[in-house]
Amino acid sequence: MRIRYLLLNAYGTGGTIRTVFTQATTMAGLGHDVEIISTVQHKDKPNFDLDERVRLSSIVDVREPKADAPAPGLVARYRAARRERLRQRGGRIVPPGEFGYEAFNRHVEREVIRYLKSVTDGILVTTRPALNILAARYADSRLIRVAQEHMNLGTHRKDVQRAIAHYYPRFDAVAVLTNRDREDYEKLLPGTRLVRIPNAVHSMEQEQSDHTNKIALAAGRLAPQKGFDMLIPAFKKVVERHPDWQLRIFGTGKKKKELRALIEKHHLYNHVFLMGHTDEMEDELTKSSFYILSSRFEGLPMVVIEAMTHALPVISFDCPTGPADVITDGKDGMLIPPKNVDALAEAISKMMDDRELRDTMGAEALKTAQSYAPEHVHMMWEELFTDLVRTSGKSATAAA
Incomplete structure (x- = not known):
């Protein structure tokens, strides 16, 4: 053909x-x-x-x-x-x-x-x-x-x-x-x-995370759809309890200046990093311990499934549509009511607190990704x- x-x-x-x-x-x-x-x-x-x-x-x-x-x-x-x-x-x-x-x-x-x-x-x-x-x-x-x-x-x-x-x-x-x-x-x-x-997904032969690095990862265009303006305040709520963790946001877009100002406003310059574009996303996912999706809406969030191929559990707003089609709440990740910054912060803190939870959910996430091979x-x-x-x-x- x-x-x-x-x-x-x-x-x-x-x-x-x-x-x-x-x-x-x-x-x-x-x-x-x-x-x-x-x-x-x-x-x-x-x-x-x-x-x-x-x-x-x-x-x-x-x-x-x-x-x-x-x-x-x-x-x-x-x-x-x-x-x-x-x-x-x-x-x-x-x-x-x-x-x-x-x-x-x-x-x-x-x-x-x-x-x-x-x-x-x-x-x-x-x-x-x-x-x-x-x-x-x-x-x-x-x-x-x-x-x-x-x-x-x-x-x-x-x-x-x-x-x-x-x-x-x-x-x-x-x-x-x-x-x-x-x-x-x-x-x-x-x-x-x-x-x-x-x-x-482009491959299932990815190196898996061991969930030990105190890094949470998010990625996407720096645009309103991706909800990083909600993720940054949520991270502010957990950083006092977890000062040794950091959030890395990969992507480029028109909202970089506004997001940078939000990081400065919340004094998160040592905890939240706008990483820009990378050609080494596979390595960055492997180095992370869990993935966060803060979108207001999605189609089918491929970056979530890519993260799962690295055995990363996912915390996501249950936005329309896609996350609930991929993530089983409490099994391979956590689904949070849309736009609920407090609930997002609570889920992030829970994931940071529990290495065993990250390991267990990460193993299930890897199984979930198999259906997208x-x-x-x-x-x-x-x-x-x-x-x-x-x-x-x-x-x-x-x-x-």
Whole structure:
């Protein structure tokens, strides 16, 4: 089969990117012709390793021109000026409520539409509402079209939900991450083929934590969704009892300045550290003793499952959706009422107090992660693709 995955930015660091790379590698290993297409490209190489059998291309190159590049001619300057005018105009098709709306200016929309109209064979998998909507409207009807949803329906803004209701029925299948997601989408999209396929971890061969280091870890974009503005005050409540523990928060984002100010306000500069981006997250997880998810909402929090592959117990707000689909409260982690800072602090303190609890829950977390192993999850994708070829009457092989 020829399988194409369309991402917004294959050169970023998000969980969706990593899971698509992992899935593409498995599909290539099974003998399929696989390509990842990045809507935008802002750097030369991706952050995650990609199997050499998987092709990687981009639609819109936003890298800075090389210093030794020849001066553009008259036609090139005219086209560049036209592109710049389009870049200054907001998207016309992507709903403004889409979380990635800023990336879809008029130029990007036009180029994505041009790409979608040029592809006439195989399976096209799109990976966020903006790309799903564009594919539903403009991708060739000869394609087998599959929409991936990495967020639960309730977190999408109303204009995005209206677009989902209007356009998603055009897909051959819509894949969501959890059973609760599927129930919600079924109410909105009656008659549409909906499947629940979780994301897979990239490997189960991780070094495990021994739960001795007095380090708690959190990771994600420094954005309101991730709730670090609640986690930092919660950590303040436990640090007096546990002054030898520290919290390491990995990630980058627009809220770094505000979070830094919050750390200063609570005098936590010796206890809470904004670590920025790291290419060594596996090592950082191994060095930690438990993981904390303080999100206001999630899709399926892959970083939680990645932490579990290191035998880390997880403390998480029971936010919509995902955490409760992964964590069994009291067994492999703790689920806390959403946005309850006091309860979060109490759970953190309890985990710090009890090494045996960390060991026991960590062992159960490792068992939980097994159901997200690549060999298990990716067979679900191949079975879906095979069945779509059989039932759609469309070809998934390359056109002659």
